[in-house]
Amino acid sequence: MGYALWLYHRFPLRQRDVQELLHQRDIVVSHETLRQWNIKFAPVLTEDLRHREPRRGSRWFLDEVHVKVGGVTHWLWRAVDEHGAVLDMLLQRCRDTEAARTFFAQLLGQYDTPEVIYTVKLWRYGAAIRELPVLHTVEHVQVTSMARCNNLIEQSHRPTRRPERQQLGFKRRRRAQAFLALHARVSNLHQHTRTTMPAQVRRNHLTAALHIWEDGVQRAA
Structure with a gap:
């Protein structure tokens, strides 16, 4: 569940795209199951990630x-x-x-x-x-x-436009709000994983981000 949601919110993928990526790993999950996971766990993960974020600027x-x-x-x-x-x-x-x-x-x-x-x-x-x-x-x-x-x-605003185009627009306001809120927190989590800093530092940031995500998923589940 955690890996599927991470793929969905980290990259501009549709739920059917995630379904195919999981199938390649011999994990059989329908796109409807992915949709239900988003409905159930997105708000919980959003709050968990927000509380784990460092102190923000003034x-x-x-x-x-x-x-x-x-x-x-x-x-x-x-x-x-x-x-x-x-x-x-x-x-x-x-x-x-x-x-x-x-x-x-x-x-x-x-x-x-x-x-x-x-x-x-x-x-x-x-x-x-x-x-x-x-x-x-x-x-x-x-x-x-x-x-x-x-x-x-x-x-x-750019990260919002990519999933909006990939999903051919949002259908419901409540679902869109939940998706975009978690999408923003995941973007914050990986803010320093695609920069011009040294490769080892970037890998360390990515490892830390993935650990935070996995811990949040365990708490949500």
Whole structure:
């Protein structure tokens, strides 16, 4: 189960692709079983991995991108820290002040108040920050996305697009939220396994990531 879910969330694969890869190893699992495993274990693994993550940075970069769910446009709100690690993401129908405030409240429920918040120059962010007293002392920097000042968060959306295309779009909002949340945590887990650092250091990071994943799977099971 753990290996199947790791393949599914680590690489842009469909459930039928994972089924074939497991079959090559003489493991017979249907794509429907994989779907049920995702429904049952994805939320548990997401929380377990989140609690195992190191302390995150004090600079938040926020942005949202449109995602089709069941043919309806939704907005995927995402926040990363200055190191590129995903703090959290939330799928919502709107991109107004209430949606921004909801996302800020979710972030503040998990992390300490940041020192700086970077957003694009849109009114909804400033309005939401003014409505939350805990953020009144936080520096709010508005950047121009076209000037590549917000590249950190812009690049963070790329891993979402790959599985979205591979699965030919998302069908249900709740399933999409659960999938993307675990997908983000797995991306954080392997953040340092594909860089220009020395090969041995990269292998050590990969080994540590796999150990954390396996331990989380044992706890979830």
